[in-house]
Amino acid sequence: MKHRINWITLIAVLATVMLVGVGGCKKKPTAPPPPPPPPPPAPTASITANPNSIERGQSTTLSWRTENATEITIDGIGNVEASGSRSVTPTESTTYRLLAKGAGGQQEATARVTVTEAPPPPAATQATDEELFAQNVKDAFFDFDSYALRPDADQALRANVQFLSQHPNMRFTLEGHCDERGSTEYNLALGDNRANAAKQLLVQLGISADRIRTISYGKEKPFCTESNEQCWQQNRRAHFVFQR
Amino acid sequence: MTNHAASLVRVTAFLVALVLFTTPIFSQDWIRTGTGLGVERVRLAAPDFKAASSDSRTGELLKVFNDTLWSDLDNAGIFDMVSKSFYPLAVPGNPQEMKLDAWSNPPPNASMVAFGNLGVAGDSVSVQGWLFDVKNPASPQVLGKQYREAATPQNARLIAHRFANEIIFRLGGGIAGITESKIYFISSRTGNKEVWEMDYDGANQRRVTNLRSIALSPRISPDGTRLAFTSYARGNADLVLYSLELDRLLTFPRFGGTNASPAWSPDGSRLAFSSSRNGDPEIYLVDVLGTNLKRLTAYQGPDVSPGWNPKTGAQLAFVSGRTGLPQIYIMDADGANLQRLTDGGYAVSPSWSPNGQFLVFSWMRSYGPGAPGAQDIYIMDIASRQWVQLTHDGGRNDSPSWSPDGRHVVFQSNRSGSDQIWTMLADGTRQRQLTNSGRNTQPNWSFK
Numbered sequence: 001m002k003h004r005i006n007w008i009t010l011i012a013v014l015a016t017v018m019l020v021g022v023g024g025c026k027k028k029p030t031a032p033p034p035p036p037p038p039p040p041p042a043p044t045a046s047i048t049a050n051p052n053s054i055e056r057g058q059s060t061t062l063s064w065r066t067e068n069a070t071e072i073t074i075d076g077i078g079n080v081e082a083s084g085s086r087s088v089t090p091t092e093s094t095t096y097r098l099l100a101k102g103a104g105g106q107q108e109a110t111a112r113v114t115v116t117e118a119p120p121p122p123a124a125t126q127a128t129d130e131e132l133f134a135q136n137v138k139d140a141f142f143d144f145d146s147y148a149l150r151p152d153a154d155q156a157l158r159a160n161v162q163f164l165s166q167h168p169n170m171r172f173t174l175e176g177h178c179d180e181r182g183s184t185e186y187n188l189a190l191g192d193n194r195a196n197a198a199k200q201l202l203v204q205l206g207i208s209a210d211r212i213r214t215i216s217y218g219k220e221k222p223f224c225t226e227s228n229e230q231c232w233q234q235n236r237r238a239h240f241v242f243q244r
Numbered sequence: 245m246t247n248h249a250a251s252l253v254r255v256t257a258f259l260v261a262l263v264l265f266t267t268p269i270f271s272q273d274w275i276r277t278g279t280g281l282g283v284e285r286v287r288l289a290a291p292d293f294k295a296a297s298s299d300s301r302t303g304e305l306l307k308v309f310n311d312t313l314w315s316d317l318d319n320a321g322i323f324d325m326v327s328k329s330f331y332p333l334a335v336p337g338n339p340q341e342m343k344l345d346a347w348s349n350p351p352p353n354a355s356m357v358a359f360g361n362l363g364v365a366g367d368s369v370s371v372q373g374w375l376f377d378v379k380n381p382a383s384p385q386v387l388g389k390q391y392r393e394a395a396t397p398q399n400a401r402l403i404a405h406r407f408a409n410e411i412i413f414r415l416g417g418g419i420a421g422i423t424e425s426k427i428y429f430i431s432s433r434t435g436n437k438e439v440w441e442m443d444y445d446g447a448n449q450r451r452v453t454n455l456r457s458i459a460l461s462p463r464i465s466p467d468g469t470r471l472a473f474t475s476y477a478r479g480n481a482d483l484v485l486y487s488l489e490l491d492r493l494l495t496f497p498r499f500g501g502t503n504a505s506p507a508w509s510p511d512g513s514r515l516a517f518s519s520s521r522n523g524d525p526e527i528y529l530v531d532v533l534g535t536n537l538k539r540l541t542a543y544q545g546p547d548v549s550p551g552w553n554p555k556t557g558a559q560l561a562f563v564s565g566r567t568g569l570p571q572i573y574i575m576d577a578d579g580a581n582l583q584r585l586t587d588g589g590y591a592v593s594p595s596w597s598p599n600g601q602f603l604v605f606s607w608m609r610s611y612g613p614g615a616p617g618a619q620d621i622y623i624m625d626i627a628s629r630q631w632v633q634l635t636h637d638g639g640r641n642d643s644p645s646w647s648p649d650g651r652h653v654v655f656q657s658n659r660s661g662s663d664q665i666w667t668m669l670a671d672g673t674r675q676r677q678l679t680n681s682g683r684n685t686q687p688n689w690s691f692k
Contacts, residue, residue, distance in 0.1 A: 145569055145590075147545075183592035183606060183642050184686060185461060185505040186563055186570050188474070188481065189518055189525035189546030192502040196523050215480060216502040216520070220437075220458050 040103035043069035046229045047098040049111040050138055050156070055118040059089040062096055062111060063141065063152040069100035069107070085152035090115055109230055129170055133242040136163040137172070140198045142236040144179070147193035149201060153238075157198060160240070161205040168208075171243040174198050176216040177223070179232035184218060191216035198238035213243065286415050289326040289347060289354040290317055293371070294337030296363030301395055305369050306362050308400040315445060316408030316423045317358070321651045321669045322416045326354045337361040339374060339385070348378040355379055356386070358411055362400070369395040373407045375414065386414060401447070412649075422649045426690045428452070428462045428471060429656075429665055433682025439471060439486070444647070444689075446665075446678030453486060455493075461505050465512050466691040470494070470532075472506035472515055483517055485532070497534040501525075505549045509577075510557045510691075516540075516550035516577075518562075527562055529577070540579035546570065549593055552577075554691075555600025561585075563592050572605055574626070585624060595645045595653075597670075601626060604634070604644040604653050604670075621655050623670065634672035645689045646670075654678075654687040 047064040054060050063085040066072050072080050075097040080086070088096075090113055098109045127135070137160045140153035149157070164170060176191030195214040203209050223239075224231035292310045295302045318325050332346040336359045347354045360373035375387035387410055393399035402424075409421035422444050431440040434451065439462040442449040453459055457477040464471055471486040475493075483503040485494040501520035508515060513532060518525050527540045527547050541547045546565040553559040561574045572591045575582045590608040597603070607622045619640040624631040635641045639659030646653055647667075654667045663683045668675040 145565070182570070182590060183549070183563075185518070185549045186546060186565070186592045188460070188502055188504045189520070189548040190565065192520040192525050193546060196520070214501075220460075220476075 041068040042104040043067060043100040043102035043107045044229070045069070045072075045098050045100040045107040045109040046233050047074070047096060047109045047111045048141065048230070048233050049096065049113045050141065052112060053114040053116065054090075055116050056091060057089070057118060059087045060113050061138070061152065061156070062086050062088055063150075064098050064109075065143075066098070066100040066107075068104055069102040071101040073099050075099075085155065088113070111230075129167065130242045130244070132167070133170055133172070133240075136160075137240045137242075139240060140194075140238040141233060142194055142238075144232070144236065145182070145190065147190060147197045149197055153198070154201070157201050158205065161202060161207060164202070164207050164211075168211075171211045171213075173213040173215060173241040173243055175221075175239040175241060176214065176218075177221065177235050177237050177239055178219045179235040180219050180222065180225075180227065181232070182219075184220075187218035188216050189218075191218045194236075194238050285322055285324040287326055287353065287355045288317060288323040288358065288411075288415075289331060289352050289356070290314055290358045291328070291331050291335040293359065293373070294335065294361045296337065296361040296370075296372075297365060299364035301369075302362065302364045305364060305395060305397060305400040308397045309362055309371065309404045312401045312404035313358070313408055316405060316421070317411065319445065319652075319674070320408070320412045320416065320421065321674070322412065326352050335359065338372065339376075339388075342374075342376060342384075344376070344378045344381050344384060347376075356411075356415065358407075360407075364395050367395055368392050369399060369403070371403050371407070375411050387411065416649075419649045419651075420692070422647045422652065422689075425648055425692060426464070426468070427645075427654055427665065427678070427687050428464050428690070429679075429684055429687040430459060430462060431679070431682050431684045433684075439473060440684070442665075442678065444652075444667075449679065449681075452488070461686055463506050463508055463688050464690045465508050466510055467512055468690055468692065472508065472517075474504050474506070483515070483519075495534075499528075499537070507550045507552055507560075508691075509552050510554045516552065516560055516562075518546075518548040518550070527560070527579075540575065540577075551594050551596050551603075553596050553600050554598050561594040561596055561603055561605075563594065572603065572624075585626070585629060590619075593643050597646050598648060598650040602670075604646065604655075606642040606644065606655075621653065621672075623653075623672075632672070634668065634670075635675070636672075637675070641666075643686045645687055647689050648692050652689075654689050656685045656687060 044067045049060050049062050051060055065083040072082060074080055093114045095110050095112045100107050138156040140156050174195040176195035178187035178191045195216055199212050199214055222235045224234040295306055317323055330351040336342040347357050357376050357378050362371045370392040373389045376384040377386050389407055389410060391403040405423035408423050412421035425444045427442050427444060429440055430437050436456050437458045438451050439453040439459050440449060441452050455475055455477040460474040462471050462473040469489055474481050475484045481502040482498050483506055485496045487494050499519050499521045504518045506515045506517040514529050516529050519528050524544055525546050525548055527550050529538045543566040548563050550560045550562040558577050559574055560577055561572060563570045564573050569590045570592050572585045572594050573582060589610060592606050594603045594605040603624045603626060604621055606619055608619045620633055620635045621641045621644050622631050622633050637659050639657050641655055641657045644653050644655040651670055652667055653670050656663050657666050663685050664677055665679045665684045665687045666675055666677050
């Protein structure tokens with residue numbers, strides 16, 4: 001087996017050498033100097049943690065996206081793919097720094113996860129449905145001007161379905177939210193599409209549509225009011241609200 | 245000159261001519277000759293009206309009147325106002341005091357002079373106003389008007405507006421002036437987004453609704469008696485109707501889903517709006533009683549912000565995200581003959597000009613990662629699809645709405661640091677901020 005691999009490698013190397021050789025023999029016409037290449041696009045980077053506040057021992061999901069980057073690292077994790085999400089369980093409050101390097105420069109983004117001490121177990125009373133809901137149900141986040149479910153949103157919603165099917169009496173509202181860019185009216189419609197995209201997946205996975213109310217707030221109720229991508233990402237979401 | 249630049253100049257000339265003048269022959273000539281000369285504006289002098297009484301209130305009312313009249317004429321967009329520093333020392337208060345030569349020759353070199361007097365007697369203020377064509381000594385009088393109202397500053401303003409409207413109507417091609425029109429908008433200055441109203445020049449700002457929730461997209465009915473808007477007062481984004489006469493919400497059905505961006509048909513009988521009652525935002529028509537609901541679009545993705553062609557009442561412009569970033573489309577009022585007008589970028593908030601020929605809208609020409617373009621107001625000639633950029637001063641400019649005379653556009657801009665209401669002439673000149681307090685958005689100009 002090992003021999004065969006070596007043979008294949010050898011043949012491949014030989015073939016490459018020959019091709020290069022043949023190519024090298026060809027007389028090239030003198031081409032005019034190529035136009036200077038356009039400057040490479042600058043990389044972009046964004047990272048969020050959902051939830052961004054956990055109790056010690058709990059985990060949170062980091063989701064990141066980059067563009068135009070060749071080398072992407074997250075402090076404490078190492079090299080990572082261009083976009084993705086990962087569950088982490090920090091033992092103390094941590095700032096995750098995403099660094100995207102590319103031909104066009106580098107860009108960094110950070111997400112802060114606050115770790116709090118777990119509260120003492122409640123004295124013989126069980127957590128209310130509302131508390132359970134808040135602890136277990138995660139929001140779905142979206143790209144700019146999009147209501148398509150990203151892999152991290154899909155993952156969050158599937159996890160929610162597990163919890164919600166174990167608690168069939170819980171009813172909830174899905175709120176569609178958008179970032180501050182673009183018109184008030186267009187964002188109302190887009191937020192509606194976001195809430196309904198999340199609802200459709202839940203229903204498809206077996207959650208009864210009667211349990212789900214949807215509403216769009218467009219850009220009227222932002223979670224974060226700064227004008228930067230990190231903040232905008234926080235505002236582009238389908239937000240779960242427990243219905244009493 | 246490149247082709248593009250040449251066509252831009254031509255379109256600009258075309259727009260200026262069409263917007264500011266109604267005579268079709270005039271504008272046709274403009275395109276053919278392509279001289280690039282601006283339409284010649286009437287050179288108008290408006291000396292302060294004289295006091296015709298010694299009542300103690302005269303001075304105050306006279307100042308309000310004179311300031312308002314000057315501002316109205318200056319804002320009209322069709323006059324070259326002769327600076328007051330060029331006026332003769334002796335200003336006429338009536339035709340007997342009028343010396344035509346002193347006004348028709350330099351330095352004033354005026355074509356028209358508006359003048360008159362204001363007096364207070366008892367409880368009433370009376371105004372006599374004239375408009376003289378000073379280059380026509382044989383028969384100089386164009387207008388002669390008298391007004392009498394209760395003696396209040398509000399009425400001094402009102403009389404000035406009415407006299408200005410007469411002058412604008414007479415010298416502006418028979419188009420009624422807009423000095424008595426209103427602008428409705430959303431303001432957060434009480435802590436909640438409520439519907440507010442103001443005069444066309446920003447005066448008399450007052451809160452209309454007190455729903456203590458979120459109100460969005462106010463649209464005044466063609467007869468000026470009702471407002472349609474989106475309200476969250478009942479926990480959902482509902483379309484509601486509000487009577488300005490009864491000062492309360494009218495009964496109107498709730499459709500479910502997100503109901504946004506209402507638009508009155510020019511005859512006031514129907515509303516176009518966006519509803520996601522069936523799970524996706526689509527354009528619907530409904531009559532003013534809330535019956536005969538009819539869906540016009542059927543594409544997945546946002547369809548929102550319809551606006552009627554006010555001239556025909558037979559076409560709608562709207563915004564759709566069916567291909568990705570939002571673009572402006574037009575269609576017939578039954579949903580047929582769909583056409584896309586914008587070729588890219590992020591285009592929203594169309595408003596159709598009163599003469600049916602133009603759209604103004606908000607556009608980020610180049611949008612996407614790494615290209616955060618400015619959001620500016622553009623005007624497009626619908627027949628030729630040629631467009632001209634009207635705002636260039638930075639910030640986010642959105643929600644344009646035409647004035648009833650087709651010469652002005654009101655819009656929102658955050659260029660001064662926060663969202664405020666601005667107006668400009670429809671050629672992009674004379675941009676002016678009307679609001680200062682709180683955040684003010686989504687202006688809508690009344691139909692008359």
